[in-house]
Amino acid sequence: MDFINLTAENLAEEHLCCIIRSKKPHPGVEAKRQWLADRLGEGHVFRKLDAKGTVFIEYAPLETAWVPIEGENYLYLYCLWVTGAAYKGKGYGRALMEYCLNDAKERGRSGVCMLGARKQKSWLSDQAFAKKFGFTCVDTAGEYELLALSFDGTAPRFAQNAKKQRIENQELTVYFDRQCPFIEQRVRLFREYCEANAVPLSLIEVDTLQKAKAMPGVFNNWAVFYRGEFQTVNLLDTAALGRLLKK
Template identity: 30%
Template sequence: MQAIQMIELNQQNLEEEGGYCLRSKPLSTGYQNKNNWLKDELAAGLKYIKLMENGKQAGFIEYTAAEYSSRVVHANDYMIIHCLWVNISGKGHGTRLIHKCIEDARQQNKCGVAVITNSDTSWTPSKDIFLKNGFTLIQEAPYGFELLVHPLKDGPLPFFPNNWEERLKTSDELTIFRTNQCPFVDVATENMLEGARKLGLEAKVIDIKNREELMALSPTPYGIFGVTYHGQLVTFHRLTVHSAIKKLKSLCN
């Protein structure tokens, strides 16, 4: 019989338990940045819950109140799911984690739970599992982003900003916007900078430090990483150096 256990990270067990992503490289800059970020966010109420199956990590979920979220969405009094990941689908692990989030939101008297998905990439959760668990798709944004909600009581529904085109025009130079919410951001940044260097392009890195900057500057709803150049979106997720060069060349022509 499979033994299922949920372990919630906190200030006391963070160093021992650690995060799920990039756990094979605990000394990497990205992993360390994520853990340092978690220390602050856990103190502010963020939940990071690992699902263990027979003592091995099988998945995790990360969520927090909207006012502390790393996603670009107006969602007053909602809980926002940042990440959901499971090793193997079909075992109900994802549903268990989603139900845990919904129950926490209910206990905190939140208006509901929201999540941003994107069917064009694996860097966000799949919307399918949320639709199966009572969520409804209510809005779409450029670059394939989708906003799904699970209301728990009456109140204003979350919504995306509507100035995505304006955000791309803040700078013509190659600009990387990033936070430490994802441990892969460090590698994503280095790959983009290396691609730019090989093309002789200068790049500017903007470290987003708070929710206000995130809501004002992020070029996409994803929030944690975004690259713009000449008023166009280069990417919102990690690219290989080769892919970065190819994409930048296409925007230079």
């Protein structure tokens, strides 16, 4: 299995593995590339199959992971994806997960954690797959779960602010960062939809680690609030956004 890790030296040339296939410069991909450039020195890992496909894992030390999760000495797994008929069923997912777990052990980490939910969310990594490796729920925030595989009996936790899941602003409010290549187009979609339908919209960029750690709800690149209540981490399309606004 020919995998490579992104580094400062190869980041500018490597395909970033998401579904976007444009041959031209893509604003979301380039934003992701810059976000990664600022993270790699913090121990952030992006490991991918040496191919223009969606086969990759992305994780970071929990201390510098842009999520409202607390814990000592853990790694946080942002994404693990293997999509496409050409790549499924070949053991790539297992190889990537085992690499992450072995990396955690070699670094002397206490374990690995990731975001899950009582019901699988379409924009979160496959939690059923993670549970085959021993991940279990160690904390909850509403319908969301913090899954962890502990090596030493300790456990991470959602920050108290993440469990709040409320804000004062009653408008449709979206918190986002630049980690996911799809963020740019979803921000544009939300802006255009809300302008066309006269819907008040607040877009809040989470552009520092401190802001991410202080989020008033669960966050994994994207978090939607409406009428003061946390709604989802899913990157909603126009149909789903319309249904949300009709609640």
